[in-house]
Amino acid sequence: MSDTALMEAAERGNLEGVKRNLNQVGKQGGYGETALIRAAINGHANCIPLLEKEIGMQNNWGWTALMYAAFNGNADCARLLLLEAGKQTTKEYNDFPSGTTALMMAAHQNHPEVVKLLLPHEQGLKDSKGHSAQWHANNSSWGGNFTRVRKLLKNEGSKRAPPPPKESVFLHICTVAGDVEGVRKYVSHARYQDPTGMTALMLAAEKGYVDCIPLLKGELRMQNNEGETALMLAVRQGHADCIHLLEEEAGMQDKGGWTALMHAAYNGHSNCIPLLKEEVEKKNNSGQTALMKAAMVGHFNFIPLLEKEIGKQDSSGWTALMFAAFYGKTDCIRHLLSETGKQATKNCNGFPPGATALMLAARRNHPKIVELLLPYEQGLKDSKEHTAKQYAKKKKKGNSTRIIQLLEKEGTERIPPPSPGLTSQERINKLTAENESLKKELSQPEGKTSSLENPPTRTKETLISAAIQGDLDALRRHLDQAGQKDSSGMTALMHAASRGQTEVVRLLRPLEARLQDGRGWTALMHAVRGGHEECVGLLLLEQDIADMEHDSPEDIATKSYEEADGERKVVYKKIVSLLEKKSQLPRLPKNLSGYHLTAVLGKGTFGAVYAGHGNGRNVAVKVVNLGGHDDKGREMLRREAEILLSIDHPNIIRCLGTGEDSLEDIFVLVTELCCGDLHGEMDRRRKARSSYSDQEVWRMVREVADALTYLHKKRHVHRDLKPANILLSSDGRCVLGDFGIARTLGDSSWMATHAGTQPYMAPEIHQGENYNKSVDVWALGVVAYEMCTGRLPFRNVAAIIEEMAAPSLEGRPSDLAAFISRMLSKDPKDRPTAKDVWVVAEEENAKAMILSLFSESMKQHYSLKTSFEGRPNTFKAVDSMNKPCMIEVVPHPEGPSLLNSPTELKDLRHQNVLEYSCVIDDGKGRVFIVTAWHPSTLQDAMTRRLGNGEIKQHLRQLALGLEYLHGKGIVLRSICPKSVLLSDDGECILGGLDCASFISDAPCKPVGETLRRPPEMQQGRTSYRPSADIWALGLLAYELCTGRLPFTTEEQVARMDAPPPEERDQDLVTLVLRMLEKNPERRPTAQEVVRTLRRR
Structure with a gap:
């Protein structure tokens, strides 16, 4: 017989389809299979209540629906099919002899949950070859760890319980389906527990069926084999709406001492926690609290809800902070710093008494956590007189260089733990708190101490300490911390302004301008008070803000002038004059009224550029007086606006709005505010005699080429690419700006207008010839050459026009030098396209990134050659014997994967299976795979x-x-x-x-x-x-x-x-x-x- 519509619906788990075709119940397919069997094979437990009439039917080999559920490990289905327990197959099939039971199949397939369900009903039965379930577990051909199954079957007896009462099973079936009428029909058979101890109430709670729970209240306070209650099962699934119906079970604990609250905290159900307040401060058999469970898995947002448990210690003396440190949950650490200083009281997880959270983090290789805990716990010793530094050196896996660096100068002076119960804002302030010497310095704004000039090691990796030191490279590494404040509410920008760190102020201004500290002071006010005229000029966009005493920056400057004497008085007089010169800020068009101008940033080619603020962000506003421009000039402005508004690319300046005011005769262009430009950065590097690395050059080339590829595809040509028009965003991206002379190509791809900046213009433009989009690639080559050498490739226009190539790039890799030379080809046909440039630069960037992840041993054994198109993390390489191989970097798998068993993976040897010669987990979420080379x-x-x-x-x-x-x-x-x-x-x-x-x-x-x-x-x-x-x-x-x-x-x-x-x-x-x-x-x-x- 062919498949019926009922069988097909059951196989897909289509409940509506099953309901429509219930007239086909009992029919069997060509191999004797029923719709119930199809549902069980595919784990569709929700179909079983509708197909209960087929329970007990067997296919041509004697297999039942329960057997298929057992074979496939579908425990939910097996629980509802226990009425079929005890049946045996009638023929050999699928390597199982006749007489095989569902228990034997579950044992063979290594399904311990199903084995637990079936063992009381089928233990002791034997197949036609005399084999028991225990034999099937011990002789299974399947791989994997059979420990649990073999332990369950170790003492397999011969005394079997009969199948459960039919009505009791039907009650469970109706409950799983959420069938209220069915539950009401069979509720008199409540209090039946299946072999795992599950009741109908527990099943209803686990599924969240609130309408079934009141009918089953007679089963309240019953516990399954693990001691779990219906309340615990509901909470574990996040069914908060069931809690009030099960409140009678609040406070009960399972065999491990877990409460419902602990299950909620561990499984991440914050909606349940406020409803279980009476279980707060309870401990399990190990003395652990719900807060500790939340810390283990990183649910930092639960900590305020469980605040009463802060400071508690388990039976080994471990705190929630220690568990967070052990498991690497950095966000939890930040909320639990009030527990610092506590020490373990017993041996636990291989750590002796006296162990601290810092020691745990050092041994487990969590550098960020070590950095957070160091000021609070440095110098503490365990019962063996070991400090955190010694734990770092005993670490078993991964690269511990960073940890050892942090602990190299571990001191003995500790700052006291912060108080628990802080507000959210206070918590954020505490995250980036400076050490005690820094706090003292902040209260004395005019003085400097050696502690500020030489900050302690632990602060070197924060945005605030980098701002204090003026370390621009460190700043760029930690821009993700922008907006964070120290204990007095000061940001990195405020610290930089108070110390006159001009370049730092320039970099941080777009990210942190207009923020205020605890007393309402802005970065401008700190710059004024510190007497830093240049920083004051950069921060005039904050001039309209007053502090909590209603003092303006001008008021602070005047007061400072009155209090000062000697040279300081002269400095403050200049600042007062600077602040008194109120800029005449133009009025913006009505459609841009959401922005207001705050200061002049400078003069551009077509008008003034202002700092502005609006819609929650800092912006740059170009305001052009149209009265000074002819029709051609006005057209160029509108063209720039049209181009920018049509563009959406991370490496092209983002236009936020445009407008015109016919009365004021102005044109306005609002864009994102950048930190500076490549011209200024290159100038700073020249003065500091600091050169760009090869990787930095490749990165600039890649990002600008990406922008050009996008532009060229949209038939735009920039025509004025130069360092001053490559802006630097707050997150370090190169952003292409100033589209004042950009051109949109028409039907022809050629242009003839003489446009651009001479040193960066291609030879064909200088010679008055027609040119195309390759002029942008030439200009990019000039910029790249200038980054490599600090000078232009050609000294004048004549040299650009001459056939002679640019001087060779000394001291740079041959591939980089050769590629820049290609971009500077005098014949445009010989230049690569922007897309070609991007592809090459992307590959070089990927190679550099992968190499940076290599351990020293891998760098010695393997050398990368080329990457595969479309696979940026896969490379052809050669090993130390010059034998070709392939290296791939993949994320550490979240679920089951052979990558978790590198030994077994490397042991695979077959001519039709890829050979894996090396599998390395770097401990940071990446796996390096080396395989044989097959191109x-x-x-x-x-x-x-x-x-x-x-x-x-x-x-x-x-x-x-x-x-x-x-x-x-x-x-x-x-x-x-x-x-x-x-x-x-x-x-x-x-x-x-x-x-x-x-x-x-x-x-x-x-x-x-x-x-x-x-x-x-x-x-x-x-x-x-x-x-x-x-x-x-x-x-x-x-x-x-x-x-x-x-x-x-x-x-x-x-x-x-x-x-x-x-x-x-x-x-x-x-x-x-x-x-x-x-x-x-x-x-x-x-x-x-x-x-x-x-x-x-």
Whole structure:
């Protein structure tokens, strides 16, 4: 009999479809399977209540729905199918002999949760070969860790409990479905507990069925085998609306002493915590609190809700702060600093009594946490007289250089812990608090102390300390801290202004201008008080702000002048004069009234540029008096505005608005406010005799080329690219600005207008010839040359026009020098396009980034060559023996992956499986993979039509590889043409093993392209089995036969709606369709595919 509509709906978990076709209940398919069996195979527990009439039915081999649920590890389904417990198969199938039980299948497949459910009902039963469930667990061919299953079956007895009462199971079934009427019908059979101790009330609470809970109140305060209550199960799932219905269970604890509040804190359900106040301060069997549980997993936002538990210690003396330090939860550390100074009282997790949070962080290699804790806990010793510095040196894995640097000068003077119970703003202020000597300095604004001139080591990596020291490089590394304040409310900009750090003020002005400290002072006021005239000039955009005493910057300057004497009086007089000169700020057009001007920044080519503020941000406002411009000038202004408004790119200045005022006769352009430009930065470097690194040059080239590529694609040419027009954003990006003479190309790609800045203009412009967008690439080459050498490549226009090339770049890598030389080709046809420049620079940037991540040992063993197009983290390399290999850097996998078992991965040896010679986890979320070098893939071979013989040969090789992997208990999880590599002699090699996992690690997240996932994955099943790899191999075979995938939508995958491959051997077509069988149980194994192809 063919599949019924009911079977198909159950297989997909389509409840409405099941309800519509209930008249087909009891019908069986060609292999005897029922709709209930289909639902159980795919884990659709919600369908089981509708199909209860099929409970007990068996297919042609005697398999029941419970057996399929057990085989696939679907515990929710197995719980509802316990009425089938005790049944045994009638025929050998799928390597299981007749007489096999559901318990044996769960044991063989390593599903401990299902084993716990079935053990009381099926222990002691034996199959036709005399094997028990314990034997199946001990002799399973599946990989993975069977410890839990074997422990459960170690004392497998022979006395079995009968299947549970039918009505009790039906109550559970109705509860899982949220069927209120069904619950009401069977509620008289409440208080039944399944083999794991679960009651109907617990199931309702776990699902969040608030309408069922009141009907089951007779089960309140019952506990399952782990001691858990319905309240705990509801909270663990975040069902806050169930809590008031289950409040009678508040305060109860499970076998480990956990409360519902602890479950909420650990699982991240902040909505539940306020409703469980009476459980605050309770401790589990280890003395741990809910706050400690939250700290373990990093739920820092829960800490204010659990504030009463701050300072508590568990039975080993550990605090929430210690747990946060141990597990690397930096955000929690910042909220728990009031616990600093506490020490462990007993041995715990390998740490002796006396251990501190700082010691834990040092051993576990958490540098950011060490930096936060050092001032509070430095110098403390454990019971063995060890300090944090000694713990850092005993660290077992990862690079500890940063930790050792932080602890190198570990002192003994500690600052007291901050008080608990701070407001949110006070907490933020405390995050970046300076040490005690810095606090004293802040109260004496006119003086300087050695502590400020030589800040302690721990502050070197903060934005505030970098501002104090005037360290621009450190500032750029920590711009993400902009806006943070110290304990007095001062920002980095305020510190810099108070000390006269002009360049720091210029850099931080767009990010922190117009903020106020605890007494209402702005950075301008600090600059005024410090007598720093140049900083005052940079901060005039704050001139309109008054402090809490209603004093303006002008008032502060006047008062300082009156109090000063000698040279200081002269300085303050200049500042008073500067502030008294009120700029005549123009009125903006009505459509820009949300912005107000605060100070003059400078004069541009077409008008004045002002600092402005509005809509919560600082901006630059170009205001041009149209009266001084002819029609051509006005047109250029409008053209700049039109171009900017049509552009959206991270490396091009962002236009926030434009406007014209006919009465004032002005044109206004509002853009984001940048920190400066490349011209000013290059000038600063020249004065400091500091050169740009190769990586900095490549970065500038990459970012500007990216902007030019975008512009050229939109048919815009900048025509005035130079350092002064490459702006520097607050986050360090190069941003292309000043589009005053930019041109939009018409039908022709050529221009003839003489435009630009002479040293950066291409030779064809100087010669009066027609030119195209390559002039922008020439200008970029000039800028790159200037960054490398500190001088222009050509001394005058004559040298630009002459045929002689620019002087060679000495002391720079040959690839960089040669590429800049290409950009400076006198013939525009020889120059690369902007896209070509970006591609090369992107590759160099990726190489530099990867190299920076390499450990010293990797740098000694491997040398990067080229990257792969579209794969920036994959490189061809050579090892120390000059043997080619491939290096890839991938994120550390979140779920099950062979990357978590590098030894097993490197031990794989098969001619059709990629060889992994090195797998290194750097401990920072990245994994470095070194594999054999195979330059071409099956995707490359598919550019031509393959013959039947070639396809069969490829399939046989791939099936051999899968047979080997499946025999090792591994599923590949992702097979596609680009992941199949080709050896030099054309042999197919399975790659992409970083996606692979052990079969026992299922369920796993689906990976790869959606249309390459088998139907069981489309329907919500998450357990990868070898049959999923066979499906993927079938898709690949179809693609080899036809040149395309058989499906274009997920619905087609679910229906297996694909025509057979045409014009191919019938035996090949039959095999492909067998591999693409919708039912995973009917697909051939890899071994069967090999045999089939071997016969043919």
